[in-house]
Amino acid sequence: MFKPKTALEWSLLAVTSVQALVVTVCNIIILISYLHWVNPVVYQVPLSYNIPMCLTTSALGCIFQVFLTLDSFRIKNTVQLVALCIANVFLTIAIGLQYHTSKASVGRILINTDMYGFPFAQAEIPFWANSAPTLIVCIVVACVCTSAMVGLAYGLHIEFAWALYKNVSPDMKMRNRYLVYQIYLVLLRFTFLFAVLLILLFDLVEVHYREPEFSLTMGVIPLTLLHAIASAFCVQRETKLGMAVIITLQLALLAFLSRCLKQLLKIGFVQSVTMQNETVLFALVALFFAAATLVVAVLCVCNFGKGLRPILRAGVDVRRENGNAWYKAAMTKDEEEEERERGAKRDGRYYSLTSSCGGRSMGCRFELD
Structure with missing residues (x-):
């Protein structure tokens, strides 16, 4: 995997990694609590999949963002930086929606039973009271990380635009x-x-x-x-x-x-x-x-x-050595x-000639209108 080099690249990777780590760990904690809270009979209905799927999709989206961030550094793609920020906005909205979905699902699970009257969950366990603050933490972290990503992406697009020009x-x-x-x-x-x-x-x-x-x-x-x-x-x-x-x-x-x-x-x-x-x-x-x-x-x-x-x-293959960029293109003959x-056609209006002056060679370049 490509390793970031500049401070901005490391900062953006840190932001997406922190977001993925916090959201994933919080979701795992909530999922473990959920599995201890519900009774096995709840899996007979689609309602039981609401909370696990909310947690899974948000965690997968944040983890995928980390890999796309590293890929952006590798290919120096300014478009992908913009897309990362846009996608993170949608993921943040989804993380916010999962709070309301989880709250509604908890209420429905608590009041429902199977055909024999066996409850879907253990009412004595305060699952929502323990999980709600964790979900709020996920929302706050996602919002902060999205804002930070926008600022860092703005700075990185200048570096990537120059790499595109050179490459x-x-x-x-x-x-x-x-x-x-x-x-x-x-x-x-x-x-x-x-x-x-x-x-x-x-x-x-x-x-x-x-x-x-x-x-x-x-x-x-x-x-x-x-x-x-x-x-x-x-x-x-x-x-x-x-x-x-x-x-x-x-x-x-x-x-x-x-x-x-x-x-x-x-x-x-x-x-x-x-x-x-x-x-x-x-x-x-x-x-x-x-x-x-x-x-x-x-x-x-x-x-x-x-x-x-x-x-x-x-x-x-774009790499940096001692602060200078060098490029290797594996092209056929x-x-x-x-x-x-193509380069000759592009620079056709420039001509170079060499003259001798005082026993030394001196290169002169003239631009013809």
């Missing part, structure tokens, strides 16, 4: 094409994240093991992961046939997410949804990222054959020659 090309059109490619990769990552969070909530709480819908919906998770990997592979190699298949699958994902959202908002179904707010939030966010991914995928295909492929396949020709 790719001073040519504005080429940088714009590379920016579209970066946006596409970022959207793939966050589409996968929120699609997985949606499927976990929708399938385990709402569908609740009803076959064949449960198995078919769970099967979307590995398919979404394979789709993201194949998308990055095809766009990097500018494979038009592969991208045609990728775009078709992206349309299928959009149809699936739209179906989930439609079912969540359907009249008569809303009253039976036990975690409607969180599920609708993840559905809307996943649908937004999926739609944006489709649009940017088309833009990437439009940029095929315009000189970006050697840069994408270069495998630029043909791709290196193509890049050299």
Whole structure:
């Protein structure tokens, strides 16, 4: 895994790591208390999955943010920094919603029993009194970390923008094409994240093991992961046939997410949804990222054959040594020659000549209008 170098990179990693650590530890504590509080009969109803799934999705989202932060340092992606902040805002909202969902679920569990009158939970255990402060801590930490991430990302985008200029090309059109490619990769990552969070909530709480819908919906998770990997592979190699298949699958994902959202908002179904707010939030966010991914995928295909492929396949390895950045591009000879020709065309208006003066060689550079 890439190791951060600058103070800003270490600070951003520390913020996301603290958020993930605090939220995960607090959620584990609440989950352990929950398992001791409820009776086994509660697992007969979907209501029993509300609190565990709230805790699981928020912890997974925060942990995923840590890995995306490290990945941002590796690829020097300013777009991913912005997406990290936006995603953390949505995760903070979800963490806030889980407080109200948990409170409502506790009230329903306490008053319900099974068909034989056996209670769902042990009323003598003050579960909510012990868990509510912990949930509030998670909300406060998430809000503070989101604010800190925005400030740090603003400072880091200057460093990353300079790395993009040095790595790719001073040519504005080429940088714009590379920016579209970066946006596409970022959207793939966050589409996968929120699609997985949606499927976990929708399938385990709402569908609740009803076959064949449960198995078919769970099967979307590995398919979404394979789709993201194949998308990055095809766009990097500018494979038009592969991208045609990728775009078709992206349309299928959009149809699936739209179906989930439609079912969540359907009249008569809303009253039976036990975690409607969180599920609708993840559905809307996943649908937004999926739609944006489709649009940017088309833009990437439009940029095929315009000189970006050697840069994408270069495998630029950005490192720092004694405070100076050096770059290694693993290009083939043909791709290196193509890049050299582009540089010659870009700098064609400059000429260098050497003259002799006093027995010494002196290089002079003139700019021709």
